[in-house]
Structure formats: C-alpha cells, structure tokens
Amino acid sequence: MKKYSLPPLPYAYNALEPVISAEIMTLHHTKHHQAYVNGANAALERLEKQRKGENPENIRGILRDLSFNLSGHKLHSVFWPNMAPPGKGGGAPGGAIADQINKDFGSFENFKKQFSDAAKNVEAVGWAILTYDAESETLVIYQVEKQNFMHPPDLPLLLTLDVWEHAYYLQYKNDRGAYVDKWWEVVNWDDVDKRFTKAKG
Numbered sequence: 001m002k003k004y005s006l007p008p009l010p011y012a013y014n015a016l017e018p019v020i021s022a023e024i025m026t027l028h029h030t031k032h033h034q035a036y037v038n039g040a041n042a043a044l045e046r047l048e049k050q051r052k053g054e055n056p057e058n059i060r061g062i063l064r065d066l067s068f069n070l071s072g073h074k075l076h077s078v079f080w081p082n083m084a085p086p087g088k089g090g091g092a093p094g095g096a097i098a099d100q101i102n103k104d105f106g107s108f109e110n111f112k113k114q115f116s117d118a119a120k121n122v123e124a125v126g127w128a129i130l131t132y133d134a135e136s137e138t139l140v141i142y143q144v145e146k147q148n149f150m151h152p153p154d155l156p157l158l159l160t161l162d163v164w165e166h167a168y169y170l171q172y173k174n175d176r177g178a179y180v181d182k183w184w185e186v187v188n189w190d191d192v193d194k195r196f197t198k199a200k201g
C-alpha cells in the first residue's frame with residue numbers, strides 16, 4: 001500500500017506574513033499536519049495487522065483514529081493551497097465562484113460574514129468549510145468539530161479554514177475572531193475557483 005505523505009507547502013513558511021507568522025506555519029505544517037499523516041498510516045497498519053489476526057484491539061478505536069487523522073490530513077491538504085501570500089491572495093473572488101457566491105448568498109459580503117460567523121462559532125476546535133452540492137446546485141457552508149468526519153459526506157472541499165488553536169494562538173492568542181477577520185487577506189480565490197469548476201463538472 002502506498003503511504004500517505006506530507007505535501008509540500010506551495011509557498012515559503014514566511015510567505016503569509018503578517019497575516020500568519022512563519023513560526024505558526026512551520027509548526028502547523030511540520031508538526032501538526034505531519035502528525036495526522038503519521039496517525040493515518042499507523043491506523044492503516046493496525047487494520048492490516050488485524051486482518052492477519054495479529055492485532056486483537058477493538059476495531060472501533062482504530063477506525064476512530066483513522067477517521068480523525070485522515071480527515072486532518074485531507075483538510076490540511078486543501079487548507080494550504082487555499083491560501084496565497086497577501087497581495088496575490090485576498091480581495092474578492094472572480095470567475096465562476098464569484099457568480100455562484102452572488103447567486104447563493106446575494107453578495108460576497110454576505111458570504112464572507114456567514115463563513116466568518118461559522119468559523120468563529122465552531123465549538124472548541126474545528127473547521128469552517130465551503131462546499132458545493134451538485135445535487136442542489138448550491139454552495140453550502142458547514143462546521144466540523146475537531147476534524148472527525150465519522151461519515152465523510154460526498155461533497156468536495158472548496159475552501160477550508162482551520163480554527164484549531166494551533167492555527168493562530170501563537171500570534172492572535174485567544175482572539176480567534178481577529179484571526180478569522182485577517183485570514184481573508186490570504187485566501188487564494190484562484191484555487192477556490194479551480195476546485196469549484198471541477199466540482200461543477
């Protein structure tokens with residue numbers, strides 16, 4: 001089986017400053033994301049051993065670990081390219097995603113407010129996510145608590161915002177709201193638009 005591996009960042013660790021510090025980006029990528037990659041690989045090894053009768057542990061614990069770590073890996077793998085250095089990132093979206101946002105939310109400002117509210121109000125730690133449901137032909141915002149998709153929905157991740165404390169605490173302390181408000185300056189709308197276009201088919 002091919003192992004999961006840590007994808008490289010599409011920019012330097014200090015590239016998102018002053019919005020997100022190099023220290024946060026370095027720890028977040030090399031420690032936290034790496035830990036999810038390792039955790040997903042370890043859980044799969046435990047499952048493999050169980051299939052061979054070499055691991056008597058309860059499968060429920062293994063699957064929980066797999067879900068937690070693999071979801072963490074997948075979410076972070078979208079989170080990094082969802083961002084770009086200030087100047088390149090930020091501003092308002094263009095292209096098809098801009099039209100869809102206007103159609104579904106009335107305006108970009110309305111969308112930004114609702115997405116920010118979702119991120120700021122995640123209970124404890126988790127994620128705000130923008131997805132597109134091709135069945136209802138609409139953009140959908142949702143929250144993830146921790147990162148445990150116990151049942152992964154068949155919806156693509158277009159835009160993900162990590163609101164675990166490791167994503168902002170070293171710079172913004174307990175002020176998640178300030179981090180979320182500032183984060184818009186590094187959103188890579190070209191990347192979001194690419195994901196949206198693919199999701200629409």
Ligand SMILES: [Fe+2]
Nearest residue numbers: 032162164167
């Ligand atoms: Fe994270």
